[in-house]
Amino acid sequence: xxxxxxxxxxxxxIAGRRRNVTFDEINWVVNxxxxxxxxxxxxxxxxxxxxMGSQRFMVSSHNPGSKQVKxxxxxxxxxxxxxxxxxxx
Numbered sequence: 001x002x003x004x005x006x007x008x009x010x011x012x013x014i015a016g017r018r019r020n021v022t023f024d025e026i027n028w029v030v031n032x033x034x035x036x037x038x039x040x041x042x043x044x045x046x047x048x049x050x051x052m053g054s055q056r057f058m059v060s061s062h063n064p065g066s067k068q069v070k071x072x073x074x075x076x077x078x079x080x081x082x083x084x085x086x087x088x089x
Contacts, residue, residue, distance in 0.1 A: 002032045011078070011087045018074045022067045023047070026059050026077050033086075047073065055080045 002010075010029055014021050027048075030036045036050040047060035047069065057076035059069050081087040 001034075007032050008086055011081050014074060015078050015081075015087060015089075018071050018078075019068075021069055021074050023059055023069050024067065026069065026074075029077075029081075033084075035084075050080075052080075055083055 014025055030050055036052045038048050038050055049058050057080045059073045
């Protein structure tokens with residue numbers, strides 16, 4: 001498990017370039033936090049829904065073959081990180 005500072009650094013990196021972000025980058029942060037749960041029992045081709053308590057955000061890819069996520073998904077991810085106190089704008 002990565003240190004809290006390494007996780008925050010990755011969140012800052014993602015927030016600083018809200019385009020060209022891959023699902024793997026967001027998934028890494030989510031996995032390191034260990035607080036979010038992926039909703040759904042089967043994998044979706046277009047993305048994933050993550051939830052923790054009242055926090056929910058969808059990470060959608062541009063198309064099924066792309067590893068990049070849509071920019072609005074990055075905004076939802078950043079909003080969730082702000083609510084958790086892991087990022088400040």
